Amino acid sequence: MHSFGYRANALLTFAITILALMCAMASLSDNLNSPTPSAEVLVLNINWFQKQPNGNDEVSMTLNISADLQSLFTWNTKQVFVFLAAEYETPKNSLNQISLWDGIIPSKEHSKFWIHTSNKYRFIDQGSNLRSKEFNLTLHWHVMPKTGKMFADKMDADP
Amino acid sequence: MDWQGQKLAEQLMQLLLLAFAVVAFATGYFIGSFQMMILIYAGGVILTSLITVPNWPFFNRHPLKWLDPSEDEKHPKPQHSVTSNSKKKSKK
C-alpha cells in the first residue's frame, strides 16, 4: 500500500498540518508585541447644531486627529482599522457610542498621521441631550491579522 | 519501493517538512514578512514532494530476497500443529 498516491496524500496532509501550526504560531507571536500608541484629538469648532423634526439633536464639528500607531504593526498585521468614537451618558441610555470618523491604515508607513476633518458620520443623539453635553472622545483600533486572532483596544484621546 | 525505502521516504518527508517549516518561520519572523514565510514553505513542500513522492532508484536498494522454488522444496512447510508436536515428541 505504499503507492504514489498514498505518499502524495500523506505528504499533503502533513504539510497542511504544519502550515496550520505555523499560522497559529504566527498569530501567537502577536502577543509578544506590546504596543504603545499615542493619539490626540482636538475639537476645533462646532459647525452647526440642529434639532431634527423627530426631536433628535444633531451636531457637526471639525476635528483634528493626530496619532502614532506604528507600534501596533507586527509581521502578521494586514491592516489596522482606527476610529474615533464619542461616548456619553444620557438619562435614558447608560452608554452612547457614536463613531465620528474612521480610517483604514494599510501599512506601517501610513500609521503616523495627522488629519483635519469634520465628522464623517452624523452625530445624532437618541433624544435631545446634546446641548452643552460633555462627551469623551476615545480612539479605538482594531488590528486585523493576516491570519489568526484579531486584537482591539482603545485609548482616551482627549488632550 | 522496498521496505527500507518506505521507511526512508516517510522519515525524509517528515524531517524535510519540519526543517523547512522552522526555517520559513524563523526567516519570516526576523525579516518581518509573512509572505516570505509562505514562499519558503511552499518551496519546501514542492521540493519534499519531488524527493519523497516518486519512486526513485535509491528507495530500492534493499530488494527482498525470496527463496528459490527449488530451495523452497528443501524446507517443507510446517504441517498442522498436531503433527509438529508429535515430531517434537519423537525427537525426545
Place this chain on the structure above:
Amino acid sequence: MGWIGETVDSIKSIQIRQVLTQGVSLGMIVTSALIIWKALMCITGSESPVVVVLSGSMEPGFKRGDILFLHMSKDPIRAGEIVVFNVDGREIPIVHRVIKVHEREDTGEVDVLTKGDNNYGDDRLLYAQGQLWLQRHHIMGRAVGFLPYVGWVTIIMTEKPIIKYILIGALGLLVITSKE
C-alpha cells in the same frame, strides 16, 4: 461440488463484511465532522461558529472567501466590533462593523448601527423596511479570528453544485473501494 460452494460462500461473506466495514468507516467520517461542528457550537456559543465571507463589503480587511470564527458571549456589544447579524426577511447573514451603540439605562437593551468598511453609507438600507437599529437578537456572534482563502472551497461548491457532487462521489468511491 461442495468445495466450490464453500468458496463462493466465503467470498460472499468477505464481501458483506467488507461492505459493512466501508460503511462504518464512511459513517465515522461523517459523524466525526458533525461532532467537531457541534462541539464548536458548544464552545463558542454561536449558532454558526464559522462563517465564510461572501461579499467584498469589508475589504480590504475581509475578502470574499475568507473564513471568520465567531464567538457569542454575554459581553455587551460595543462600537468597533465586527458582528454577524441576520436581518428579518433576509436569509444570508451579514458581517459588518458596529459604528453606533445606544444602550438603555433601565433594560440594558442595545440599539446598534452597522456599516461595512468598504461601503460608503451605513447599513440602514440593508435592514428591513423602516428598521433603524439592530437589536441584540439580530446578532449571531462577533468575529474573533480570521483565516484567509480557505472559504473558497465552500463558495465554489455552492456556486457550482456539479463540482460538489463530483467531489462527494469521488470521495465516496475512494472510501468504498479502498482496501485496508
